Amino acid sequence: xxxxxxxxxxxxxxxxxxxxxxxxxxxxxxxxxxxxxxxxxxxxxxxxxxxxxxxxxxxxxxxxxxxxxxxxxxxxxxxxxxxxxxxxxxxxxxxxxxxxxxxxxxxxxxxxxx
Amino acid sequence: xxxxxxxxxxxxxxxxxxxxxxxxxxxxxxxxxxxxxxxxxxxxxxxxxxxxxxxxxxxxxxxxxxxxxxxxxxxxxxxxxxxxxxxxxxxxxxxxxxxxxxxxxxxxx
Numbered sequence: 732x733x734x735x736x737x738x739x740x741x742x743x744x745x746x747x748x749x750x751x752x753x754x755x756x757x758x759x760x761x762x763x764x765x766x767x768x769x770x771x772x773x774x775x776x777x778x779x780x781x782x783x784x785x786x787x788x789x790x791x792x793x794x795x796x797x798x799x800x801x802x803x804x805x806x807x808x809x810x811x812x813x814x815x816x817x818x819x820x821x822x823x824x825x826x827x828x829x830x831x832x833x834x835x836x837x838x839x840x841x842x843x844x845x
Numbered sequence: 846x847x848x849x850x851x852x853x854x855x856x857x858x859x860x861x862x863x864x865x866x867x868x869x870x871x872x873x874x875x876x877x878x879x880x881x882x883x884x885x886x887x888x889x890x891x892x893x894x895x896x897x898x899x900x901x902x903x904x905x906x907x908x909x910x911x912x913x914x915x916x917x918x919x920x921x922x923x924x925x926x927x928x929x930x931x932x933x934x935x936x937x938x939x940x941x942x943x944x945x946x947x948x949x950x951x952x953x954x
Contacts, residue, residue, distance in 0.1 A: 762940070764940070764942075766942070772946075773933075773945065773946045773947065774889065774935075774942075774947075776941035776943070781940075787939065787940045787941055789941070820886070822888050831876075831877055831896075831937070833879075833894055834942060835891070836888035836889045836890070837888050838887055839887070839888050
């Protein structure tokens with residue numbers, strides 16, 4: 732069964748450093764998403780991406796964040812200058828041909844900012 | 846008022862019991878309603894997806910939506926220890942999903 736994959740599973744970085752989290756969505760899907768979950772808190776939407784542009788973003792997704800689909804298979808989230816409060820699980824999700832189609836989630840990347 | 850409210854529990858039931866979970870919401874624009882299951886340090890896994898008021902059944906799982914009351918429920922019949930997880934309600938009006946806090950369920954053998 733096709734699945735969303737994410738790498739790395741755990742990333743440790745120093746405050747102020749740049750990190751890139753990588754995702755490979757399900758191959759025929761067209762809509763891509765990033766969510767995050769701070770430990771003990773709810774899953775929060777960050778951004779949705781379709782047709783090589785951002786379709787919606789939350790207040791959390793400020794200028795420190797960017798997304799890219801560099802090669803037709805990967806979907807990346809870059810945090811330019813990490814802060815302690817960026818420590819969280821980051822989940823990538825994808826859905827098929829319509830924005831209302833089911834979103835399938837990857838296993839997540841745990842980001843720890845020291 | 847929070848957009849999606851869900852009692853975080855925890856909820857502990859004996860094996861074979863019916864698990865009852867629910868969420869309330871405030872945004873009338875929500876049209877699609879989901880229940881996800883999440884194991885510790887894993888990604889959410891879709892269990893049920895509904896877009897209209899009423900009941901939807903899938904095996905031991907039943908999802909209920911009452912749009913007039915802005916209330917959704919998930920029932921798990923004949924619960925098993927393997928059902929022990931955190932259950933997240935989620936809803937959407939456009940691209941993004943809005944999640945509840947999740948209810949942690951333990952099914953005791």
